[in-house]
Amino acid sequence: xxxxxxxxxxxxxxxxxxxQGRYSKSVRWxxxxxxxxxxxxxxxxxxxxxxxxxxxxxxxxxxSGMYYLEPCLRSHIxxxxxxxxxxxxxxKTVFGQTAxxxxxxxxxxxxxxxxxxxxxxxxxxSCEILxxxxxxxxxxxxxxxxxxxxxxxxxxxxxxxxxxxYEQITREExxxxxxxxxxxxxxxxxxxxxxxxxxxxxxxxxxxxxxxHERKGKYQKKYEKYIKVKNE
Numbered sequence: 001x002x003x004x005x006x007x008x009x010x011x012x013x014x015x016x017x018x019x020q021g022r023y024s025k026s027v028r029w030x031x032x033x034x035x036x037x038x039x040x041x042x043x044x045x046x047x048x049x050x051x052x053x054x055x056x057x058x059x060x061x062x063x064s065g066m067y068y069l070e071p072c073l074r075s076h077i078x079x080x081x082x083x084x085x086x087x088x089x090x091x092k093t094v095f096g097q098t099a100x101x102x103x104x105x106x107x108x109x110x111x112x113x114x115x116x117x118x119x120x121x122x123x124x125x126s127c128e129i130l131x132x133x134x135x136x137x138x139x140x141x142x143x144x145x146x147x148x149x150x151x152x153x154x155x156x157x158x159x160x161x162x163x164x165x166y167e168q169i170t171r172e173e174x175x176x177x178x179x180x181x182x183x184x185x186x187x188x189x190x191x192x193x194x195x196x197x198x199x200x201x202x203x204x205x206x207x208x209x210x211x212x213h214e215r216k217g218k219y220q221k222k223y224e225k226y227i228k229v230k231n232e
Contacts, residue, residue, distance in 0.1 A: 012047030032203035053105035103165035140191030
């Protein structure tokens with residue numbers, strides 16, 4: 001059985017923007033992914049609302065992805081594929097981040113994942129890492145309660161600057177890449193979180209990448225190229 005660890009924020013946790021609750025496991029994209037892949041895979045959900053890459057909100061350092069990464073990964077080892085989708089909460093104005101500084105924190109996470117997983121592997125190899133660039137923030141964020149936290153349209157613009165940064169990290173760190181904005185759109189409820197359709201679309205895209213690996217013997221590192229090939 002192959003083990004897949006999904007590490008992310010509210011869009012991995014399954015925050016429901018319509019009820020402010022949580023989608024059921026059968027709706028959340030990691031749950032749908034498990035259904036699509038079948039019994040040969042174990043999909044582990046590790047999503048947390050407001051989780052950042054490596055930034056520590058005042059009074060809540062545990063919301064940092066770096067803060068919890070090591071105990072999380074060590075508690076689930078062995079892991080064959082680590083799916084990382086973080087960066088949206090780094091766009092909050094209190095952190096004053098740019099696409100490049102968010103990318104630098106993502107790189108730190110990737111390097112830690114490599115180090116920890118390699119330490120626990122008798123062969124000294126790290127697990128595979130699938131880096132997902134977060135979905136875009138849309139104009140629907142204007143008017144919701146937490147719009148000011150993200151700077152409104154500033155977050156809409158910043159979310160569109162992450163893709164080239166994440167792509168470069170993927171090339172340099174030898175990861176697998178998936179552009180979340182190519183897979184799903186944010187809900188019209190708040191312009192930030194996935195709705196039910198978005199969760200299924202994300203799961204289907206991740207499943208396609210994994211299945212492509214099974215067919216070809218290696219993961220597809222450029223998802224856009226795979227889409228082009230698939231549609232030809």
